[in-house]
Amino acid sequence: MRHAGMPAGFAIFEHLFQNCRIVVYHGIMSTAPRIAAAKRDWGHDEVGCTVLHIDMDAFFASLEVARHPEYADKPVIIGIGNRSVVSAANYEARKYGINSAMASSRARKLCPNGVFLPVDIHYYREMSRRIFTEVFSRVTDRIEQVSVDECYMDVSGALLRWKSPRAIGAWIRDQVARRYHITCSVGIAANKLVAKMASTNAKPDGMLMIPVARHAEFVQMMPLRGIPGIGPSLEKRLNAWGVDSVADLAKMSMESLEQATGSAISARGLYMAARGLDDRPVAPRAQGKSVGAERTFDKDTQDMRQVTSMLRWCCDDVAGTLRRRGLMARKVMVKLRFPDLSYATKGHTLDCPTDAASMLYPQCVALLLAMMGMPESSIDAISLTRPVRLAGMSAGGLVEAADAAVQLSLDDMLEEQNEAQRGRGTDTEPSTQSERLRGAEAALDAVRLKYGKGSVRLGIWRTGPSGNLEH
Numbered sequence: 001m002r003h004a005g006m007p008a009g010f011a012i013f014e015h016l017f018q019n020c021r022i023v024v025y026h027g028i029m030s031t032a033p034r035i036a037a038a039k040r041d042w043g044h045d046e047v048g049c050t051v052l053h054i055d056m057d058a059f060f061a062s063l064e065v066a067r068h069p070e071y072a073d074k075p076v077i078i079g080i081g082n083r084s085v086v087s088a089a090n091y092e093a094r095k096y097g098i099n100s101a102m103a104s105s106r107a108r109k110l111c112p113n114g115v116f117l118p119v120d121i122h123y124y125r126e127m128s129r130r131i132f133t134e135v136f137s138r139v140t141d142r143i144e145q146v147s148v149d150e151c152y153m154d155v156s157g158a159l160l161r162w163k164s165p166r167a168i169g170a171w172i173r174d175q176v177a178r179r180y181h182i183t184c185s186v187g188i189a190a191n192k193l194v195a196k197m198a199s200t201n202a203k204p205d206g207m208l209m210i211p212v213a214r215h216a217e218f219v220q221m222m223p224l225r226g227i228p229g230i231g232p233s234l235e236k237r238l239n240a241w242g243v244d245s246v247a248d249l250a251k252m253s254m255e256s257l258e259q260a261t262g263s264a265i266s267a268r269g270l271y272m273a274a275r276g277l278d279d280r281p282v283a284p285r286a287q288g289k290s291v292g293a294e295r296t297f298d299k300d301t302q303d304m305r306q307v308t309s310m311l312r313w314c315c316d317d318v319a320g321t322l323r324r325r326g327l328m329a330r331k332v333m334v335k336l337r338f339p340d341l342s343y344a345t346k347g348h349t350l351d352c353p354t355d356a357a358s359m360l361y362p363q364c365v366a367l368l369l370a371m372m373g374m375p376e377s378s379i380d381a382i383s384l385t386r387p388v389r390l391a392g393m394s395a396g397g398l399v400e401a402a403d404a405a406v407q408l409s410l411d412d413m414l415e416e417q418n419e420a421q422r423g424r425g426t427d428t429e430p431s432t433q434s435e436r437l438r439g440a441e442a443a444l445d446a447v448r449l450k451y452g453k454g455s456v457r458l459g460i461w462r463t464g465p466s467g468n469l470e471h
């Protein structure tokens with residue numbers, strides 16, 4: 001809420017510290033000041049540092065370079081037209097003094113040889129969606145997306161599996177670079193404020209972890225504008241009180257801050273920020289309701305085996321993610337994109353929740369056949385009825401594995417009965433087929449973790465129409 005007579009900076013600051021969700025479209029180039037001296041090793045004590053702030057580096061411009069490698073090392077500016085403004089510029093272009101929200105015509109004067117491109121927001125959104133679902137959501141669903149290229153992540157739960165916040169940050173950076181040929185920066189701290197300031201100072205293509213004991217010191221080396229929420233007008237107001245840096249701010253009492261800002265909420269926000277404190281939780285919005293994987297083929301293909309192999313790879317990938325996140329899926333969906341870029345999806349609800357690729361995959365094959373208008377008996381067909389450009393699958397209806405009373409499927413129940421009749425079932429050993437498969441896949445996770453992802457893959461059985469199993 002902006003009160004009469006209150007400078008704009010105050011209003012933003014109040015919002016920031018009241019957990020209000022404000023969406024300020026400012027382009028996606030960060031103009032927050034960075035301090036070279038801040039980009040250093042702050043120590044290795046990660047205890048309590050469970051908040052990650054992830055921010056893509058020059059996102060729009062980087063995506064353009066990724067799809068036009070010929071622009072690498074050239075200044076790339078997004079936003080053309082005499083009356084438009086720059087919405088992104090890569091680091092090469094920034095060397096010419098180009099900034100977001102600058103008139104494109106001015107940018108052209110500063111950098112006449114730059115590559116100027118129109119904004120392709122659909123492409124950037126699609127890539128953003130993919131990065132969030134294919135990388136970020138593999139770590140946790142505690143993700144608060146702030147913009148198309150930025151999010152906070154609460155990894156306190158994920159640490160059980162990942163052991164260290166830095167390992168998570170490194171994995172994310174590696175995946176984003178490898179899969180999409182762009183870079184991101186990661187800040188790691190105990191709260192959102194310091195995590196964000198850390199990622200800003202880690203840029204470009206860096207990672208900065210600030211141990212809890214050093215939060216205040218880190219924040220206090222910054223200029224006032226280094227605190228997100230302090231804009232030009234608030235800075236001016238504080239300057240008038242003799243406050244020129246965060247260190248100065250930290251010397252002010254709550255009372256004088258209230259006088260300086262005229263607002264108890266802003267005063268509290270500044271008081272806490274100056275000490276590297278922030279009690280806003282990471283607040284996921286729409287929870288990641290599904291985990292998916294998809295790939296585009298090098299060439300459009302009608303080859304049944306090629307498409308099912310791709311689905312198998314996707315199932316393996318997705319099931320691994322589910323197990324890592326302690327989730328089970330109740331739904332499976334197959335997505336196909338065709339050469340004319342149209343696409344189709346088809347889903348199915350499972351008899352019982354699963355996190356096993358060997359359970360997901362046969363469903364995907366059945367869905368694929370249905371989407372192709374092919375009978376189930378055509379499982380050994382060589383060719384699909386039409387070529388596809390992309391194939392993928394996703395697992396939805398996610399439930400916590402711990403909460404999911406793993407209902408037994410009818411097959412399992414029959415098998416269990418048989419076991420019981422034979423007197424071989426025990427309480428401690430996995431007795432049903434699905435439990436055995438899950439156990440086998442979980443064992444593979446451990447091998448992959450140690451030796452790399454491509455090191456091993458479970459031969460997933462394909463259930464033929466007659467119910468026989470084949471490799």
Ligand SMILES: [Mg+2]
Pocket residue numbers: 028029030055056057058059149150
């Ligand atoms: Mg960014």
